[in-house]
Each structure stands twice: as structure tokens, then as C-alpha cells.
Amino acid sequence: MLRVANLVKQYINETGERKGGVSNVSFDVKEGELFTLLGPSGCGKTTTLRSIAGLEHPESGQIQLDGRDLFDSRSDIQLPMYERDIGMVFQSYAIWPHMNVFENAAYPLRTRRNGHVSREDIETRVMRSLEMVGLAEYRNRSATKLSGGQQQRLALARALVREPKLLLLDEPLSNLDALLREQMRAEIKRLQSEWGVTTIYVTHDQSEAMALSDRVAVLNNGMIAQMGTPFDIYDRPRSEFVANFIGRTNLLRGRLASRVRAGDIAPVDTSIGSIRCMFSSGMPAGNQISFVIRPENIQLHTAEGAPADAMPNCIDGLVRNKVFLGEVAEYSIDINGGLNIIARTHPSISLNRGDRVRASFPENKVIAICS
Numbered sequence: 001m002l003r004v005a006n007l008v009k010q011y012i013n014e015t016g017e018r019k020g021g022v023s024n025v026s027f028d029v030k031e032g033e034l035f036t037l038l039g040p041s042g043c044g045k046t047t048t049l050r051s052i053a054g055l056e057h058p059e060s061g062q063i064q065l066d067g068r069d070l071f072d073s074r075s076d077i078q079l080p081m082y083e084r085d086i087g088m089v090f091q092s093y094a095i096w097p098h099m100n101v102f103e104n105a106a107y108p109l110r111t112r113r114n115g116h117v118s119r120e121d122i123e124t125r126v127m128r129s130l131e132m133v134g135l136a137e138y139r140n141r142s143a144t145k146l147s148g149g150q151q152q153r154l155a156l157a158r159a160l161v162r163e164p165k166l167l168l169l170d171e172p173l174s175n176l177d178a179l180l181r182e183q184m185r186a187e188i189k190r191l192q193s194e195w196g197v198t199t200i201y202v203t204h205d206q207s208e209a210m211a212l213s214d215r216v217a218v219l220n221n222g223m224i225a226q227m228g229t230p231f232d233i234y235d236r237p238r239s240e241f242v243a244n245f246i247g248r249t250n251l252l253r254g255r256l257a258s259r260v261r262a263g264d265i266a267p268v269d270t271s272i273g274s275i276r277c278m279f280s281s282g283m284p285a286g287n288q289i290s291f292v293i294r295p296e297n298i299q300l301h302t303a304e305g306a307p308a309d310a311m312p313n314c315i316d317g318l319v320r321n322k323v324f325l326g327e328v329a330e331y332s333i334d335i336n337g338g339l340n341i342i343a344r345t346h347p348s349i350s351l352n353r354g355d356r357v358r359a360s361f362p363e364n365k366v367i368a369i370c371s
Ligand SMILES: Nc1ncnc2c1ncn2[C@@H]1O[C@H](COP(=O)(O)OP(=O)(O)O)[C@@H](O)[C@H]1O
Pocket: 011, 012, 013, 019, 020, 021, 022, 039, 040, 041, 042, 043, 044, 045, 046, 047, 048
């Protein structure tokens, strides 16, 4: 449905250097898909969305929507924003304060430049989109009398009323408090799949991205660091950046004992002994590598219940700290040799500061970073 290829948009800073923006971004979004651009502040998410919407003029690249060129630097095509058939919701949702709910949602239809919409059609389409977001009964209410969550829903209704081919959502929930954010997150997911509208969602919040998306592109410094399903990105990070950005993680380093091929499980020599890792691509012996172990994949055992010494991927340590987080308890474990690892367990497992423990982790959950 959408194709973005080799998009470059850079800004000129005070000293005349090209900086920021995006330096080479390519991705495809399938029809009906919810695709998320995830990354820290300043990585280029908004720049990408604004370029797709037609609010920025990129230096180079191509953008196609449903087979139509929106932008092509080779043939100098740059469709104006209102011809792009795109709905948008931004972080500051810009509800018109002097209009009621109905008029806010009707605004894009009344101001449409291509094709007049009849009064009856406006009524039908506005009410349909207000019903969709649960605001039909508030049609005559002043928009300023809505709660934050309701205003955000109104912004969504307004973006959907034109039945755009593509919906762009730029951190739409970041002004809401935590509970409302989770509710709205579920609601966006429901709306998006009921409406079936192809959507690009932008967020810096990895749990939001995990919960909502069919696929995620992780952006770093104006480039895509990794693209895949939420599970892939979490379970198979391909760089230290992605591993650290998505979820809590233990990042360790070591030296590869022997040559490996893709799919191998092989030992890595580390300061805390030999650890067996899973490799997604081949590498020569002697390479310095880093690998990731997620805290929930580490099991902690007390001396009595501990697996035998000969088991692979077992290391001994001391409980240094415990934090109760509700659904899990997070332990910080000092390993002989000065290293510290984080483990998450069911809160019913009770270990105390100073306890001797053995940590074990399955070898297929120790992921070598192969980039
Ligand atoms: N209008 C602008 N002028 C100069 N630099 C900009 C402008 N807009 C964005 N940038 C820079 O481009 C980078 C990417 O910005 P942006 O796309 O807004 O990031 P994000 O939405 O991921 O936080 C940042 O370093 C930002 O400072």
C-alpha cells in the first residue's frame, strides 16, 4: 500500500551543516497493516511522517501510496498535501476550541479541495466516525468540554472521516496519563482493525509499539536499525542499540572460541566463564562478540535446588538487590568477577539480599548479536 524508498531529508543547522532528519529510510507497509516507527527522541520519526504527509520536501527518495507517486525526486514529483489522501493525528491534537464535536469532525469534509461533499453525506460520514470512537452522543458538545481521552478520540474521528488510504499517528497518546494511555492504546488497535485502515504509528515507547504493531521499524539516528514483528525485534535484536532500546536486557561480551555457522549454538569465552550462545549468522573464531540475555529468561536457584555444576550456562552469584515490581520481582545478581546481571522471576520466589544463588539460562535464549 505504501512504499518509502531511500528517503533523505536533512536539515541545515546554525553552522550550515546538514544534520538531523533522516538519512536513508526505506520500508513498505501492507494494506491494513499497523506499522510502527519506534525510536528515541530525535531519531527522525516525525521527519519521516511529515515527508509522507507532504509537509516536508525531502532531498531525495520515492514515496508511493496505492500505486500513485506522492513524491519522486528523480522526476521531481511532489504532490501537495491535500491530494495525498492521508489522515493525520499529532501529539498536540489541535481540536478547534470554537467548534462543537460534530463540526470538528466535519471540518476535513467541509474544507475539502477536491470534490464537494453533500450535506447528507457529511451527516452520515461524521456520525459514522463519531460512533466508531464512541462520541456520537456528544455531537453538540463544545470540544473544549471533552476530557483528554475524548479529545484524542475526536482527533482520530476527524482523521478518519475522509476515509483516507493511510492514517499517520504521531505519538498520539503521549499527552495522556498512564491508565488512559493503555485504554486508548487498546482502542486504537480495535479501531484500526475494524476500520482496516493502513496505519503508521510513531512512538518512543517500546511497550506501546510491542502492544499495537503488526511490524516495527526501530529508528536510530535517521536510519532504520531493524525491522520486523514485535516478537522478532525483542527476541532477536541485531544490534546493541536495539537490544538496549527494547526491554530490559543483559548485554555481555566475549570472544568466540571456534568458527560458527548460522543457526549454531556455540561457546563464547567471557570473564564469567564459557557461555553457550545462539548464532543467527556465521563468524570466524576469535571474533569479539556481544550477546543478550533477557532478564525473564534467567532462572534463579538456591543452593539446594540448583542444577549440577556440569550443566551449561550456569553461573553462581550473590543477590545484591531485589525490587518488587508487582507482577515480577527483579533481582540484581553479582557474579564472581565483578559482573552484574538482572533476572526477573515470579514474585512468589523469595530470595534475600546476600543469598547465594545459581543462575541458569537456556542456550537458545542467549542471543549473539551478529551485525
Ligand atoms: N525544522 C527543523 N530544523 C532543524 N532540525 C530539525 C528540524 N526538525 C527536526 N530536526 C532535527 O532532525 C532530527 C529528527 O527530528 P524528528 O524527526 O522530529 O525526530 P523524532 O520525531 O524522532 O523525535 C532531530 O535531530 C531534530 O533536531
